[in-house]
Amino acid sequence: MPAAIASAALTKRFGSACAVDAIDLDVPAGSVYGFLGPNGSGKTTTIRMLLGLVFPTSGTHQLFGSDISHDRAKVLGRVGALVEGPAFHPYLSGAATLARLDAADRTTDPATVRPRIGAALDRVGLGPAAGKNYRIYSLGMRQRLGIAAALLRPRDLLILDEPTNGLDPQGTREVRTLVGELADEGVTVFLSSHLLSEVEQMCTDVGVMSAGRLVWQGRLADLRGGQVPRARVETADVDAAASAMARAGLDDIARSEGLVSALLGDVPAERVVELLVRAGVGVRSFTVVRPTLEEQFVALTGDGFDVSG
Amino acid sequence: MIFRRRRNVVLLTVLALVPVLICAAVRASGRDGHGGSIFGGITENGLFAALAAFLAAGPLFLPLVVSVVAGDSIAGEASSGTLRYLLAVPVGRTRLLAVKFGAATIWCLACVVSIAALGLLAGLVFFPNGRLTLLSGATVSYAQGALRLAAVTGYVGLTMLFVAALGVFVSTSTEVPIAAIAATLTLTIVSQVADAIPQLSAIHSWLPTHYWLAWVNLLRDPVDTGDMSTGLLVTLGYVAFLLSMAWARFGGKDITS
Numbered sequence: 001m002p003a004a005i006a007s008a009a010l011t012k013r014f015g016s017a018c019a020v021d022a023i024d025l026d027v028p029a030g031s032v033y034g035f036l037g038p039n040g041s042g043k044t045t046t047i048r049m050l051l052g053l054v055f056p057t058s059g060t061h062q063l064f065g066s067d068i069s070h071d072r073a074k075v076l077g078r079v080g081a082l083v084e085g086p087a088f089h090p091y092l093s094g095a096a097t098l099a100r101l102d103a104a105d106r107t108t109d110p111a112t113v114r115p116r117i118g119a120a121l122d123r124v125g126l127g128p129a130a131g132k133n134y135r136i137y138s139l140g141m142r143q144r145l146g147i148a149a150a151l152l153r154p155r156d157l158l159i160l161d162e163p164t165n166g167l168d169p170q171g172t173r174e175v176r177t178l179v180g181e182l183a184d185e186g187v188t189v190f191l192s193s194h195l196l197s198e199v200e201q202m203c204t205d206v207g208v209m210s211a212g213r214l215v216w217q218g219r220l221a222d223l224r225g226g227q228v229p230r231a232r233v234e235t236a237d238v239d240a241a242a243s244a245m246a247r248a249g250l251d252d253i254a255r256s257e258g259l260v261s262a263l264l265g266d267v268p269a270e271r272v273v274e275l276l277v278r279a280g281v282g283v284r285s286f287t288v289v290r291p292t293l294e295e296q297f298v299a300l301t302g303d304g305f306d307v308s309g
Numbered sequence: 310m311i312f313r314r315r316r317n318v319v320l321l322t323v324l325a326l327v328p329v330l331i332c333a334a335v336r337a338s339g340r341d342g343h344g345g346s347i348f349g350g351i352t353e354n355g356l357f358a359a360l361a362a363f364l365a366a367g368p369l370f371l372p373l374v375v376s377v378v379a380g381d382s383i384a385g386e387a388s389s390g391t392l393r394y395l396l397a398v399p400v401g402r403t404r405l406l407a408v409k410f411g412a413a414t415i416w417c418l419a420c421v422v423s424i425a426a427l428g429l430l431a432g433l434v435f436f437p438n439g440r441l442t443l444l445s446g447a448t449v450s451y452a453q454g455a456l457r458l459a460a461v462t463g464y465v466g467l468t469m470l471f472v473a474a475l476g477v478f479v480s481t482s483t484e485v486p487i488a489a490i491a492a493t494l495t496l497t498i499v500s501q502v503a504d505a506i507p508q509l510s511a512i513h514s515w516l517p518t519h520y521w522l523a524w525v526n527l528l529r530d531p532v533d534t535g536d537m538s539t540g541l542l543v544t545l546g547y548v549a550f551l552l553s554m555a556w557a558r559f560g561g562k563d564i565t566s
Contacts, residue, residue, distance in 0.1 A: 052396070083394070087393070
């Protein structure tokens with residue numbers, strides 16, 4: 001089965017600024033892929049290239065093995081998208097907005113449009129507001145309408161750019177549930193986010209963008225698995241604790257005032273505690289610290305305050 | 310969509326009121342017309358009301374109303390962000406341009422037909438209607454006159470396609486609809502100003518607006534269609550040129566709105 005999204009050295013320059021720098025995306029079919037990165041790291045430009053809105057400066061990409069430049073209508077029909085926030089005509093109702101979008105899609109059956117609109121709106125919980133004008137929708141309702149538009153017809157791939165932006169905790173949960181349901185149905189979901197907790201809870205695969213480059217890509221479990229836990233000892237007797245930990249075989253021992261920490265590696269924590277107690281070190285606390293996804297993310301992308309380009 | 314926007318409905322209403330306004334003004338002034346001119350003829354035959362409205366609205370108001378819709382066509386979608394969703398549906402860019410120009414064409418026709426219809430109606434209400442004395446002095450039956458009015462309406466509508474095509478082209482180059490509307494109207498006015506400068510007579514016959522009033526020839530007997538067919542050809546040429554420019558511009562454009 002070809003990958004849902006595969007790109008080769010996909011690059012976009014705006015003038016001299018390089019927004020996206022030779023990225024090789026590989027989104028397995030059936031995965032929920034979290035596209036992480038700080039603001040301005042090139043996520044939206046990448047999504048626009050995937051959808052054919054922005055033309056790449058160089059490089060290629062394929063959706064389900066077909067090139068978008070050849071069979072645009074057929075390929076993009078399999079893709080539902082929410083790009084950089086919802087945007088619809090303010091004086092059309094939710095249902096009328098979906099009707100207009102469906103009318104623009106020549107591959108759907110006009111005879112089934114009413115039930116499909118109803119189903120899409122119900123799925124995102126907008127059924128009761130279907131007849132109200134878009135302009136009086138709250139940000140959360142607008143976001144839901146955007147997702148409903150992406151669900152107007154069965155899709156193989158959903159590209160969701162910051163889908164929980166502006167949603168309250170309840171709405172965020174609903175989106176999470178929805179993404180889970182869609183994934184169970186076999187839909188590949190590609191969702192961009194700068195919210196790590198969101199990605200952690202929803203995704204099976206992760207790609208991390210930083211300053212236009214894809215700095216890490218793979219299964220979320222592998223990203224987690226690559227983390228080596230550290231043993232952290234609070235004590236008044238720093239020197240004795242450090243030598244006991246060295247005897248236990250720990251690396252990268254760091255000392256500071258009242259605190260010693262070291263890479264635990266494969267050494268069982270029980271063994272370290274035993275050695276510390278034998279050496280007569282007064283231990284105030286002993287903890288095993290696993291770097292959070294956030295720390296890993298910052299390690300990959302920097303502090304996130306550098307906006308590139 | 311065009312006819313559902315309140316702004317457009319208001320514009321169309323005001324446009325259709327132009328002949329009514331003219332009738333009311335002429336009637337209120339109480340002076341008898343002299344015949345031989347379009348405005349002067351209104352008191353003698355109501356058919357002239359619609360023609361006077363075309364004369365009054367033709368150079369500025371009608372192009373304005375057309376450029377509002379045509380200039381807004383792509384830029385309006387871009388500024389509200391709906392363009393990216395339409396293109397991601399997916400709608401082909403060529404098809405989107407074709408639909409937008411088609412809608413602008415329908416709008417042009419709706420505009421001229423409203424002027425003609427309300428003009429006809431106001432003329433029937435306010436003034437005598439019978440045999441029509443043409444500008445050249447000959448008289449024709451009312452039915453024949455109405456037919457000529459229909460031809461005038463068609464001609465004005467077709468010449469407005471230049472404004473529509475210009476508007477769609479400018480609209481592909483910006484995300485600010487009001488800028489596209491203003492630029493379209495400005496270029497139309499520049500053409501008319503150039504047309505009024507005698508020293509530029511060498512280029513006059515190439516100006517898109519030069520033949521805009523050639524429909525006056527329909528009010529003479531025999532009808533000289535020479536200027537009108539040239540006018541239609543020039544319009545057609547500009548429309549083809551502007552639409553291919555729009556296509557070239559829009560087809561390869563990055564949509565970042």
